[in-house]
Amino acid sequence: MRPFGFEMPAGECxxxxxxxxxxxxxxxxxxxxxxxxxxENLLRNGDPVVYEVRSMERPEQEGELSFGLSIVHPGRxxxxxxxxxxxxxxxxxxxxIYHCLRGIGALLMESGDGDWALEEFRPGRVVYVVPGWAxxxxxxxxxxxxxxFFVYPSHAGHDYATIESRGFRKLVLxxxxxxxxxxxxxxxxxxxxxxx
Ligand code: S6P
Ligand code: ZN
Numbered sequence: 375m376r377p378f379g380f381e382m383p384a385g386e387c388x389x390x391x392x393x394x395x396x397x398x399x400x401x402x403x404x405x406x407x408x409x410x411x412x413x414e415n416l417l418r419n420g421d422p423v424v425y426e427v428r429s430m431e432r433p434e435q436e437g438e439l440s441f442g443l444s445i446v447h448p449g450r451x452x453x454x455x456x457x458x459x460x461x462x463x464x465x466x467x468x469x470x471i472y473h474c475l476r477g478i479g480a481l482l483m484e485s486g487d488g489d490w491a492l493e494e495f496r497p498g499r500v501v502y503v504v505p506g507w508a509x510x511x512x513x514x515x516x517x518x519x520x521x522x523f524f525v526y527p528s529h530a531g532h533d534y535a536t537i538e539s540r541g542f543r544k545l546v547l548x549x550x551x552x553x554x555x556x557x558x559x560x561x562x563x564x565x566x567x568x569x570x
Contacts (some may be wrong), residue, residue: 382475382523390448392428392442400422400451401458405538408545408558410450416451423447423455425511444472446479446513446520453547455479460510460542462486463533470503470524472511477520480496482542483507490543492555495522510548512546514553 380391399421400413407413412512416422429442449456460482463470474483481501484490485508493501495511503509514521545556 390428391430394427394429394431394442396427397423398425398427398459403457405540406449406457406459407454408503408560409454412452422449424449425458431439432528434528434531436527436529439525440528440530441523441525444511444520444524445474445520446477446511446521447518448513448515450516450548451548455512455514455546455553457482457512457546458510459534460508460537462506462508462533462536463526464533465527465529465547467505468527469505470509470526470530472501472503472509473523474499474501475521475523477513477518478515479511479513479520479522480546481514482510482544482546484542484544488543492544492546495520508542510537514546 378391381389400417402422403424424507425444425446427442427444429440432438434442444458446456446458473495476497477495479495481493481495486506493503511520511522540562541558541560543558543561545558547554547556
């Protein structure tokens with residue numbers, strides 16, 4: 375492959391290099407939303423696409439960088455905003471950068487021993503995920519997609535199982551005029567530490 379460049383508009387682009395497109399529907403986020411009753415209600419009325427990822431596939435080896443767009447659609451399950459599954463990198467010593475292109479949201483992050491951080495996304499904002507921290511994108515808008523550009527080392531791999539089993543320590547919930555953070559009752563420090 376030769377060096378290359380491409381446009382990165384916030385909207386649709388016909389000339390981007392992405393060769394992979396995945397859609398994550400509500401059914402693939404089973405157990406992740408706090409309000410299980412509302413989750414099941416919504417699923418009975420269909421299985422909406424919650425988020426999409428367009429990326430360029432690179433060999434999963436050190437030295438390569440994988441990158442693409444994460445697009446989280448607007449919506450809520452009860453008071454909880456649409457969000458990505460979230461993951462640790464399998465190779466914990468790998469970082470990631472997110473650059474917000476469009477929308478309003480946040481990146482919820484959590485270290486292996488349960489420290490947590492929330493960084494807001496708005497157009498132009500960059501978030502640096504330090505090695506060892508799990509990350510989940512959350513769309514805080516009720517109308518607009520949250521579009522971020524991400525880049526990470528291609529050998530990082532993805533550990534989804536840890537988050538699937540206990541979730542993140544904090545929930546990001548809607549409240550009039552903004553959002554609030556709440557403790558996730560499913561989360562336990564013991565569950566966090568056994569996965570460090
Ligand atoms: C990969 C990077 C993003 C996410 C995407 C979807 O390391 O963090 O490409 O894959 O935002 O999130 P998730 O948690 O479903 O992979
Ligand atoms: Zn990642």
